[in-house]
Amino acid sequence: MAIMTQLIHTLIAAAAVFTAGANAQCGAGSPHATVTGGGNWFQATRGSAQVYAGSDYRAAIQAALDAISPGQRVAVLASGSIGASTITITSGKIFEGCGTINVGNRAGRGAIESTDTSDVQIPYLSMTGNPYFGMRFSGTRNLVLGKINMNLSGGLGIRFDRDRAPNYNVKMDTITVTGAGSHAVETWNIDGLTINSVIARNVGECGLLMQKTTNARVGLVDGQNVATGNGYATLRFANENGKLPNGRYDTNVHVDRVVSRGGGRGIFCVSQSGGASIGNIDLANNGNNAILIENCYNVQIHGGKVNGGGEVRLSARSEFPNNRDVSITLQVDNTSVREQPCGQNIRWNIWGNARRQTCS
Structure with missing residues (x-):
């Protein structure tokens, strides 16, 4: 009960950080610029001035964005296809995708990008298609993503780049991704991340993959048929996720709840990640x-249940130091629990009918 009460309070607090527009309807009020039309004709207007008219949906959107100033808002009311091209959002601009934006695959690029920017907001977005990256970010400060819905036929949903500038203070409300061939949400190099929820359905790799991300708080990660037939997971920490600049793994990554059904793994921590606390889990038939948990440090699972599917396992590769400071409190039924090799300061509190092979 205490965990669930904490979860409710956390989600309420997290919801409060998003802009006031997140509680209104997409396109409500008086946007500074709009994109209207459909079929083979689109119009972009800023106030009473027309800034584009023609058959190119992407050009209409970009013209509207380019016509506004920082702090102003574009509402894309029309639906259409941008093909294998990119919409670019610069600092301080607010982008609302009220219509459905269909996208194609532009190698190495996002259908929507914002890089080396500050104070960009995307309160709403509805996307379909098969992108390379649906949305791509790097070098951002104070980025806010609101209610993002991606009903994809392949590609990767939201990507923060690995080899470009880091990001600071990123906030997301509800991210819903269906049909991605790769990850629903993949983060790299973020200091300060808040997510209300990631909902992944029929996704090829991870629901939420966090890498080199610190000072994070996530409400819910919910995956169904995620990572079927491979080594990914509904929730995965990798590549020194949670490692602080001083090299320590003090708890700084908080996830309130993980739900996973079927697919591949439920939760996977690997490659010297850690500093993570997970409040409650509900995993079945993975x-x-x-x-x-493989070569991770200071990982805590505070409660919940696993029913069926693959085993609950602590493992280690020889190239990294072994697991240490792991604590798991959990009901496990109809599968097994195994610790091999033995880690350092591992604490198990397991009940249910699980077969058990642990070192303590």
Whole structure:
């Protein structure tokens, strides 16, 4: 009960950080610029001035964005296709995708991008298609993503780049991704991340993959048929996720709840990640490990249940130091719990009918 009460309070607090527009309807009020039309004709207007008219949906959107100033808002009311091209959002601008934006695959690029920017907001977006990246970010400060819905036929949903400038103070409300061939949400190099929820359905790789991300708080990660037939997971920490600049793994990544059904792994921590606290989990019938913790440091799972599927496992590769400071409190039924090799300062509190092979 205490965990669930904490979860409710956390979600309420997290919701409060999003802009006031997140509680209004997309395009409500008086946007500074709009994109209207459909079929083979689109119009972009800023106030009473027309800034584009023609058959190119992407050009209409970009013209509207380019016509506004920082702090102003564009509402894309029309639906259409941008093909294998990119919409670019610069600092301080607010972009509302009220219509459905269909996208194509532009190698290495996002259908929507914002890089080396500050104070960009995307309160609403509805996207379909098969992008390389649906949305791509790097070098951002104070980025806010609101209610993002991606009903894809492939590609990766939201990507923060690995090899470009880091990001600071990123906030997301509800991210819903269906049909991505890769990850729903993949983060790299973020200091300060708040997510209300990631909902992943029929996604090829991870629901939420966090890498080199610190000072994070996530409400819910919910995956169904995620990472089927591979080693990814509904929730995955990798590549020194949670490692602080001083090299320590003090708890700084908080996830309130993880739900996973079917697919591949449920929860996976790997490659010297850690500093993570997960409040409550509900995993069932995962096709790979329900939970795999491999070479991770200071990872806590405070409660919940695993029913069926692959084993709950603590493992280690020889190239990294072994697991240490792991604490798991959990009901496990109809699968097994195994610690091999033995880690350092591992605390198990397991009940249910699980077969158990642990070192303590």
